[in-house]
Amino acid sequence: MVNGHGASTPLGGDLPTTWSAMLAGTSGVSTIEAPWAAELSTRIAGQAAVDPASVMDRIAARKLDRSAQFAMVSALEAWADAGFGLDEENTVDPDRFLVSLATGIGGLHSLLDNWDVQKEKGVRRVSPLTIPMLMANAPAANVSVRLGARAGAHAPVSACASSNEAIALAFDLIRLNRADIAVVGGTEAVIHPLPVGAFGQMQALSKRNDEPTKASRPFDVDRDGFVLGEGAACMVLETLEHAQARGARIYGTLAGAGTTSDAADMVAPGQRGQVIAMRKALVEAGLTPADIRHINAHGTSTPAGDPVEAASVRELLGDAVDSCVVTSTKSMTGHLLGGAGALETIAVVKALQDRVVPPTINLDNPEPGLGIDIAANATRPLPAGDLAAINNSFGFGGHNVSVVVTNANAS
Numbered sequence: 001m002v003n004g005h006g007a008s009t010p011l012g013g014d015l016p017t018t019w020s021a022m023l024a025g026t027s028g029v030s031t032i033e034a035p036w037a038a039e040l041s042t043r044i045a046g047q048a049a050v051d052p053a054s055v056m057d058r059i060a061a062r063k064l065d066r067s068a069q070f071a072m073v074s075a076l077e078a079w080a081d082a083g084f085g086l087d088e089e090n091t092v093d094p095d096r097f098l099v100s101l102a103t104g105i106g107g108l109h110s111l112l113d114n115w116d117v118q119k120e121k122g123v124r125r126v127s128p129l130t131i132p133m134l135m136a137n138a139p140a141a142n143v144s145v146r147l148g149a150r151a152g153a154h155a156p157v158s159a160c161a162s163s164n165e166a167i168a169l170a171f172d173l174i175r176l177n178r179a180d181i182a183v184v185g186g187t188e189a190v191i192h193p194l195p196v197g198a199f200g201q202m203q204a205l206s207k208r209n210d211e212p213t214k215a216s217r218p219f220d221v222d223r224d225g226f227v228l229g230e231g232a233a234c235m236v237l238e239t240l241e242h243a244q245a246r247g248a249r250i251y252g253t254l255a256g257a258g259t260t261s262d263a264a265d266m267v268a269p270g271q272r273g274q275v276i277a278m279r280k281a282l283v284e285a286g287l288t289p290a291d292i293r294h295i296n297a298h299g300t301s302t303p304a305g306d307p308v309e310a311a312s313v314r315e316l317l318g319d320a321v322d323s324c325v326v327t328s329t330k331s332m333t334g335h336l337l338g339g340a341g342a343l344e345t346i347a348v349v350k351a352l353q354d355r356v357v358p359p360t361i362n363l364d365n366p367e368p369g370l371g372i373d374i375a376a377n378a379t380r381p382l383p384a385g386d387l388a389a390i391n392n393s394f395g396f397g398g399h400n401v402s403v404v405v406t407n408a409n410a411s
Contacts, residue, residue: 001243001409004082005346006074006185010229010333013050014038014077016335018343020351022358023379027213027332029227036193040242042205044212045191046229046334062140065107066189070232070339071139072146075101075183077338079147082236083248086147096181098151099235100170102162103187104338104395106136109192110221139187139232151179157338159395160298162186162339166402167258168239180242185234185342196228204302216335218299218328219306219374226232226300229334232344240409248333252349253408254389256285262398269305269394274312277400278390281315286405287388290320294357294382294389298342299328300335301327309392310370323358325382328373331361341393345403348389352407355382 003188007014009022010028021028029044037043052069052212053061057399061069076091084092110133116125137155144153144217151171156165163186170182199205207224208215216227243250258280262270282288297309314321351357356379363376393399 001238001240001255002235002349003238004252006081006291007231007233007343008048008050008052008073009050009231009233009343009348010046011051011066011191012364013055013139014345015022022329022332022347023317023356025332025361025377027361029212030214031212032191039197040197041200042196042207044206044215044227044266046227047191048231062222065105065133065138067107067108067187067198068142069138070230071101071143071187074185074232075143075147075236076080076307076398078183078236079235084187094148094150094182095401096151096180098154098167098173099149100142100154100182100184101138101140101143102156102166102338104157104159104162104188105190107134107138108190108195110134112192122158131162143183145337147183151184158399159235159397160335160337160340161393161395161399161401162338162341162394164345164391164401165399166257167254167342167345167399168259170317171254171257173239174239179321180386181236181238183234184237185232185378186339187232188337188339189230191228191230199228202378214362216301216331218297218301218331218360219310219370220363221364221365221367223303223306226302226330227334229336231336231347232339235342235346236331250351250409250411252410254403254408255287256404259401260286260400262400264398267396269308270398271308271312271315272392273400274392274400275315278312278392280318281390281402281404287404289317291388292317292324292390293352293387294348295324295326296348296389296391297326297328298392298394299330299360301330302326306391307367308369314371321371323353325357325371325375325380326372327360340400345391345405346389348405351382352387352389352405353410356380357382
């Protein structure tokens with residue numbers, strides 16, 4: 001069961017603000033004002049609406065990389081939203097409680113900033129906390145320490161598929177009776193000269209610097225690359241029995257997950273792997289393509305990626321393609337890399353709960369031949385009754401993860 005949400009994103013410092021902005025079709029993309037951006041071909045990004053350090057204890061924040069700060073803020077919000085307290089108020093059995101919290105790159109700011117310090121001022125000025133801050137497992141480990149989760153602290157790293165893989169891993173571990181409850185999600189904070197420059201060298205980023213709010217435009221003919229974003233999103237997953245025993249509010253059900261690897265190319269998306277990942281998720285959920293009424297697409301706004309995913313969705317849904325509404329919330333948030341899947345899975349849960357699909361903004365001129373029904377520039381209603389939806393995350397390296405969510409057991 002899904003019964004807690006938290007997020008810190010380019011659209012807001014918490015999940016309610018983020019979700020409201022999504023429904024309003026708000027763009028969180030803006031100009032990078034830092035002097036280092038002036039020499040780069042891309043000078044825009046989905047920068048966090050709220051600095052995570054500003055809402056944390058100052059001393060605690062200084063011990064965490066920015067990626068771990070985002071993770072901590074969103075995890076604590078999800079934990080409270082699920083109805084739990086902290087410290088002595090926390091009544092969860094720690095040995096039945098796990099964390100699965102991903103990142104695509106890790107503590108990049110801590111790594112590169114301290115390397116700059118060492119080069120300029122010498123090794124004696126390097127922070128002794130550098131290694132614990134730069135490790136990719138640091139967000140998961142710090143959240144597990146703060147919440148007292150002793151059944152495992154997992155940190156999947158699979159590029160843009162990382163946080164959906166973290167969700168799928170926790171789902172499996174709970175079904176294997178390794179835990180009753182989990183905090184799951186993903187985080188990323190790499191708006192920094194090197195990643196922005198390197199993605200630019202790949203010709204992967206949008207260069208629409210004069211119109212930042214219009215730069216992320218999935219499925220549009222005029223898209224020219226993705227927009228890098230930062231932030232985190234977390235959910236609380238729990239067995240139905242555990243949730244009912246404590247009278248928890250339930251938002252929906254994580255019903256299935258499918259994972260594949262293309263084993264073909266480091267950056268080019270593969271239709272076969274995407275389709276099989278979605279099919280695996282449906283089989284686990286006991287559903288058919290005709291049951292899927294909504295898909296939050298990976299939809300990054302790249303010329304290569306969007307048409308392949310559209311073809312994958314068409315192949316999966318077949319004759320049911322016209323009854324499924326597709327969207328890409330990356331049009332508003334930019335691409336949070338390791339945090340993307342978790343944020344978009346939460347968006348799927350919220351869409352089923354509120355029976356409304358957030359829009360794909362900036363879709364002014366859809367690419368011909370997509371053959372899917374996209375919520376272009378406006379929200380779309382979902383019908384009454386039982387609903388099921390998919391969230392897709394596809395990452396460099398050929399990682400494909402799809403999760404299926406339903407509104408079963410929602411309260």
